[in-house]
Amino acid sequence: MAKPVIWVTRTLSNATLERAARDYEVIWDAADAPGSAEDIIAMSAKVDGIIPCHSEHFTADVVAQLDPRLQIVANHSVGVDHCDLPALKSKGITVTNTPGVLSDATAELAMMLMLGAARHAVTGDRIVRSGEWDSWSPAFLVGKQVTGARLGIIGMGGVGRALARKARGFDMEIHYHNRHQLPPEDEAGAVYHESLDDLLAISDFLSLHCPATPETIGLMNNDRLARLPKGCVIVNTARGNLIDETALLAAIETAHVGAAGLDCFATEPGGNPAFATHENIVMMPHVGSATLKTRDAMGFKALDNLDAFFRGDEPPDRL
Template structure:
């Protein structure tokens, strides 16, 4: 008898076809709306596999309702949406999709850095609102990127991809990580520094670290106060790494120059969120990995993980 799989969002037809060859599929059919909690609680009770997204909260109380769940295949690199300990206690395999989104997310991070530095969104609105009447020497002037100092917090796959892009702009590269990356230091012109020094010296502070209990609110009022007044903070990692109240105060007061954010503590972010009111903030709806090619690769990798686990084989990427 085929195992039963629940998919928490409408996925491309080619993914459905792959899974359908081996499994009975139940699926939340909407693309633009997360599966309601009561629906997920009902469906998880009698399925063998769960194909889910970062937006789905797979917590202890939900897992308690699962009677025969063998695998949770998360279509994301991060997995802070899943109670890993609860899954481990129930013997449920948890998988993720690292690697395939590295270059795409690094592209987006550098694009966000440049858009924020050169005020591209603000300038586009300025034009479309009919405010552009003449050329002026200091009109919509931003910060230079070429030759500036970038500080990268977190030197995993995406951090390492970002430094290659920074090198192309002849940037001075500082980094902070739990451990030094001597192999990268050997091959690239980069310097390991403590976090405080990185914050003090960087023109651009890019957060690339995973979201863990240790990195929750890693950047708060104290850390923001160390940054230069012309510095820009870029976050494409996880919203909870930055204290958003402290960031709003620092941006509003001019303590730092600007911020580019692809992530928020609560997503989707509320339209009345204070950060959305500031002209010196560029905000995006968590699109770090949003290229057609990469999202399909992520979906296929999540499918590989799912099918291998259901076939009692070791998935390609096991969290627990």
């Protein structure tokens, strides 16, 4: 029996590519370029399944032009805002994602960004690296202490809860806003705020971990940023469009927001050039889940979903 043909759109981990090549006929280009709308449409006539990343966009227009051969889109991501799910469903295409395996890696990066933003990591690194460090004073690079501070988390899914666990190691006081209050065993002592405004008002540090939806796009706008305590630190490892970047820049420039740690941006790749002039903004290029362990786990989860589908079983992470 012929193996199903799949398109792996990007360079996944070696272990993932090896397993895929063992079990499927694989189309993969080592050039590792994002798949365009034209690529997706053309490839849909050649393959039975696709493993895309968030760099491939399945818009309603793209989905309408997909060939009937394509049966499953097994995302190598948790977020699926790059997929028009109703359009794919109406086309009879199964969609899966990779939840539950990247929470710790992303939370680690959020913690790194939080600490780096609070303690002037960009400026300190530049001064030492450039050879400009020629003096010291008790007033030199005085930052914001993380230990014992109040951490507000928006979105207490897997990543939000993982960050809370790590932040407790810094004796942080955990507060959160979520669509629903968690059961006590998942809260683990965290304080629930039904009102987002109430959470913002007490957050010395604020970390975003909610999905990008019509309700959350532009969530942190001028009004909500103004509700934060002066000098707060904002961290975003979720989606760039959760933050109104113009509003964040204004809040940074007035020092109402003391610092920010950002792993995602409204424009990707590329980011926001206006942020580069502010050394109290620590930036990474959307690599929250980029550890070897997590990349293997994500790739294997995508393949597990494909395996189940082509066996005739329900994929474990079907959306």
